[in-house]
Amino acid sequence: MAALLERHRITETVAADLNTYLDLPHRIEVTTRSCGGSGYDTDTRRIELCYDDLTEDRELFEHAGDMSTDEPVAAVARETLYHEAGHALIDTLGLPMPDARAEEDAADRFAQLMLLRDGRPEGEQALLTAARAYDLAAAAHPDADPEDEHAPDAARAESHRCAIYGAAPPRHPNLATPLRTDCPHTWTTTRDTWTRDLGAALRR
Template sequence: MTVREIRAVWRGLAVLAGCVAGALLVWATTGFEQELPDKGFVLRYEKPAAADREERRFLQDRGLPESTLADLNAYVDLPYRVTVVARSCSGEGTAYDQAERQIDLCYDDLAEEREAFEHAESPHPDEDLAEVVRETLHHEAGHALRDALDLPEEDDRAEEDAADRFAQLMLLRGHPEGEDTLLTAARAYDLAAAADPTPDPADEHAPPATRAESHRCAVHGHAPSRHPELATPARTHCTATWTAARDAWTRDLTPLLRR
């Protein structure tokens, strides 16, 4: 089997495990609210708008939120519940709501990401989209965990950078396929940068090209021998940068880490 085929099998097994674990995390709006866990990351699907039905089906068929939240709950022990709500957002955008302790995962964002990959003539747009969903959920979980840990407040840009580094930690933590996830997310940021070369000065996130490079730097720093194509003079610092980011997040997470 090729490396790609082996990773595809691994992902299939991960999805199956995630769906089983996800049964403990998901509830429908049909009278089962009393069984909702009182802590940890949990998931709820809301009825989509007519235009978003395909995106909801995509998430459920692949068990993407379920497997991602199962991985998060296996790593950290949240002191309270954070709800991931998959829903139609009418353009509001996927985000973490601190007041509600809720992550909105927007069906309409998925449609936009798929369209970008299709426009770029990606041979596997659905696979690419699945990777972006994983990276996005880990990023938003990073915001939720900073909140749970009551870490010192930073400016908006620093907060977003820290959430990106948490996604890197989770995806590189013992999962070789996470390298592919980050590289695919980096490609998505490249596409966003190409589509809109002038970053919005009001956006609290780093410019898409900067976020893409951060992910590539983390992958290179984590496993330079597996990605020689990423070895450039501009990335000689990446091993030290990745190590510092990993250690900082691991130190901060110590009170919540499962033993």
């Protein structure tokens, strides 16, 4: 996994994107290693991307019949790093969250913001790929872990697709369904809420 991340320059690309967009009062370190679960450590202000998580994602894609798994795993790694960066921002900026589930949802929405804010096709594709990974995980593990603070995998997948459609409905007619009628409003709320919360940290 280390070689895959290096080939695709995942951590460098994400860090550069965040540094271009934000000017934070504290340094946030990003590391990649073998560990039991990717996350953000509030004590060290460190984001950890775990090879073990990416290996599980690769196995999901392989089981689904993907001939090449490098590109989808790289896309999931990007989405994961942006999600954990959302946690880092909530901590660094002292953003109030009513509970752990609300913070996880907000971190997912930050990943959506970072991947969709410029309207680049590669960002949209990365988010679609992450949504597919959540769908595959939901099918492989239909019983949600009651200890998991995240939304169920299927719900996270749908949230990502809603954001993609909501950000640019004309580009994604294949995602249009009656249940996604409100997605443009949902996306606007996501974008405006995070932009407001980031406040002075935004580079102008």
